[in-house]
Amino acid sequence: MAVKVYERILHLFEAEGIDTLFGIPDPNFVHMFITAEKRGWKVVAPHHEESAGFMAEAAFRMTGKPGLCIGTLGPGVANLAGAMMCAKVENSPVIFLGGQRARITEQRVRRGRIQFIKQSGLFEPSVKYCASIEYANQTDEIIREALRATQTGTPGPAYIEYPAHVIQEELDVGEPLPPSAYRLVEQGASAQMIEKAVQLIKAAKNPILLVGHAVHCFRGGESVKALANILNCPVIQTSGGTSFISGLEDRTFPYGFSPAAVEAVVKSDCCIAIGTELGEPVHYGVGRHWKENDANRKWIYVELDPKAIGVNRRFDAPLVGDLRAIVPQLVEALKDSPRKAAPDLATWVKADEKRVADLGESAPKGGERVHTARFVVEATKAFPKDGIMIRDGGATVIFQWTYSQAKPRDVIWNQNFGHLGTGLPYAVGAMVAEGGKRPGMLLTSDSAFLFHVSELETAARLKLPLVCVVGVDHQWGLEVGVYKRTFGKGSAETGVHWSKDVRFDKMAEGFGCYGEYVDKAEDIGPAIARAYASGKTAVIHVAIDPTVNSEEMPNYSEFRTWYAEGTQ
Numbered sequence: 001m002a003v004k005v006y007e008r009i010l011h012l013f014e015a016e017g018i019d020t021l022f023g024i025p026d027p028n029f030v031h032m033f034i035t036a037e038k039r040g041w042k043v044v045a046p047h048h049e050e051s052a053g054f055m056a057e058a059a060f061r062m063t064g065k066p067g068l069c070i071g072t073l074g075p076g077v078a079n080l081a082g083a084m085m086c087a088k089v090e091n092s093p094v095i096f097l098g099g100q101r102a103r104i105t106e107q108r109v110r111r112g113r114i115q116f117i118k119q120s121g122l123f124e125p126s127v128k129y130c131a132s133i134e135y136a137n138q139t140d141e142i143i144r145e146a147l148r149a150t151q152t153g154t155p156g157p158a159y160i161e162y163p164a165h166v167i168q169e170e171l172d173v174g175e176p177l178p179p180s181a182y183r184l185v186e187q188g189a190s191a192q193m194i195e196k197a198v199q200l201i202k203a204a205k206n207p208i209l210l211v212g213h214a215v216h217c218f219r220g221g222e223s224v225k226a227l228a229n230i231l232n233c234p235v236i237q238t239s240g241g242t243s244f245i246s247g248l249e250d251r252t253f254p255y256g257f258s259p260a261a262v263e264a265v266v267k268s269d270c271c272i273a274i275g276t277e278l279g280e281p282v283h284y285g286v287g288r289h290w291k292e293n294d295a296n297r298k299w300i301y302v303e304l305d306p307k308a309i310g311v312n313r314r315f316d317a318p319l320v321g322d323l324r325a326i327v328p329q330l331v332e333a334l335k336d337s338p339r340k341a342a343p344d345l346a347t348w349v350k351a352d353e354k355r356v357a358d359l360g361e362s363a364p365k366g367g368e369r370v371h372t373a374r375f376v377v378e379a380t381k382a383f384p385k386d387g388i389m390i391r392d393g394g395a396t397v398i399f400q401w402t403y404s405q406a407k408p409r410d411v412i413w414n415q416n417f418g419h420l421g422t423g424l425p426y427a428v429g430a431m432v433a434e435g436g437k438r439p440g441m442l443l444t445s446d447s448a449f450l451f452h453v454s455e456l457e458t459a460a461r462l463k464l465p466l467v468c469v470v471g472v473d474h475q476w477g478l479e480v481g482v483y484k485r486t487f488g489k490g491s492a493e494t495g496v497h498w499s500k501d502v503r504f505d506k507m508a509e510g511f512g513c514y515g516e517y518v519d520k521a522e523d524i525g526p527a528i529a530r531a532y533a534s535g536k537t538a539v540i541h542v543a544i545d546p547t548v549n550s551e552e553m554p555n556y557s558e559f560r561t562w563y564a565e566g567t568q
Contacts, residue, residue, distance in 0.1 A: 006029075008173060011176045013147075022068070023097075046425065049080050052071070053084060053086070058425070058433065061217045088126050093151050096159045098119055131160050133160065140173065146158035147183065154304065189321045197300045200317055201330075203270075210238065211237055214304075216275075217275075225246070228251075232340060233342050234345055235248050250352075256288075256561075257555055257558065273299065275302065285312060287561075299315045301317070304323070369543045370521045371521070373402075373548075376399045376403040380403075380405040384439040389410065390440060393444045401554075420447065424459070425452055445470065468540070475549070508537075516539075
């Protein structure tokens with residue numbers, strides 16, 4: 001069949017099940033945008049290319065399929081750089097398409113060229129694969145290599161550019177190949193290693209599941225649930241794997257922030273780690289809570305990248321491959337050997353339920369401004385059933401780890417890179433990927449929210465049922481805390497405070513959204529209910545206590561242990 005290059009690119013992504021495109025159209029891409037829309041794609045144009053990259057990453061997290069993002073040549077591609085680096089550190093398979101001027105421009109020995117820079121060399125260190133479609137007949141091989149690279153080994157981003165003179169060229173090609181014809185798809189572990197893992201599990205008295213970020217991104221929850229039910233054991237969340245698997249909410253405990261999780265880790269004699277890098281936030285699986293009983297604990301590790309085996313710690317049964325294939329292998333091998341509940345499981349469940357309930361009761365309300373702990377409690381109590389939770393911010397996120405009263409099955413946040421400002425774009429991308437029907441709640445702080453506040457218009461234009469609950473203390477809370485700990489209270493705090501005249505509820509109204517101002521804890525829940533009832537994208541401005549936010553962060557000492565090399 002005869003097709004243009006831009007149309008063929010869409011066909012190749014469709015073969016992978018990708019049907020959503022984020023980016024700002026310009027002359028390089030208008031043909032692709034209009035063709036995608038005609039083919040039934042969801043096409044979302046935000047107000048900043050970095051937002052487009054974050055939206056694409058969130059779409060991956062909700063679908064398990066690579067995100068797709070576009071930036072025009074020069075400044076547009078430059079704006080993608082932050083999102084590209086974020087996708088690299090967050091292990092997200094996002095494919096960034098960049099426009100470029102015709103190659104004749106690049107080869108001219110002249111100064112003063114408009115909207116031009118040699119792009120690919122700048123981005124190569126930030127991606128797993130970097131290429132340019134120089135000739136039309138390279139289209140299939142380059143797009144497939146990007147799809148292969150982003151999903152093989154540790155996932156990550158790719159950058160592809162195509163010069164203007166290639167876009168309109170015509171190809172005579174056949175139907176796109178299915179993914180299984182050109183890359184490994186859902187690779188399972190070897191029978192011998194599965195058998196070894198099964199024997200270790202059967203011999204264990206106190207096994208635990210350590211569930212990480214990839215379980216949720218690659219939508220592996222149901223098979224992990226089946227395994228957890230066979231093992232009848234506690235589920236320990238990493239800081240990246242903070243979504244909850246439906247049916248396992250009561251026995252899922254956050255590592256480091258729940259005494260039940262710590263006790264389960266210490267007593268465990270077999271850890272099945274799934275979808276986690278075993279990075280600094282879990283002390284590489286060797287430090288802090290893992291030290292005790294380490295000599296008696298066996299490790300089974302489900303990991304996509306063979307090069308990751310043995311890097312952070314030793315393993316007894318490394319299961320190399322796709323968790324979407326390996327966990328079902330374990331379930332099949334163990335289905336006839338269900339275990340009795342772990343001896344302390346019921347006690348841990350009750351203790352953790354009491355911990356969460358007590359925090360909900362004991363969180364201070366605050367005085368003239370709402371205490372941040374109570375801000376989190378009241379907002380998460382009002383979290384809608386089947387909602388998508390999106391997190392952003394610094395100090396407010398630390399409060400969320402401890403005080404959240406909700407257990408959503410989808411939590412989207414930037415855990416590894418700590419990139420502020422991702423919240424609003426993440427919310428748009430995640431909700432678009434889910435069809436724009438499920439309610440979303442963005443729980444964030446003022447400084448983070450201001451990064452990409454223009455995307456309120458995008459959310460409103462798309463009629464997304466999103467409520468942004470913004471804790472406002474008119475400062476960079478974490479940084480104020482650093483000043484106080486470094487120089488003492490009352491010292492100078494340069495560059496961390498900003499105007500107290502900013503009203504986010506009024507800003508929301510200017511974008512055509514619903515807005516409401518709250519300065520009393522008891523008004524947060526009703527305000528959120530009214531926001532959802534409005535049928536509009538909404539912003540609730542909650543005045544929170546700046547002193548609390550900088551001085552009283554809960555479990556901050558635990559958070560500091562994440563920086564294993566003493567970088568703070």
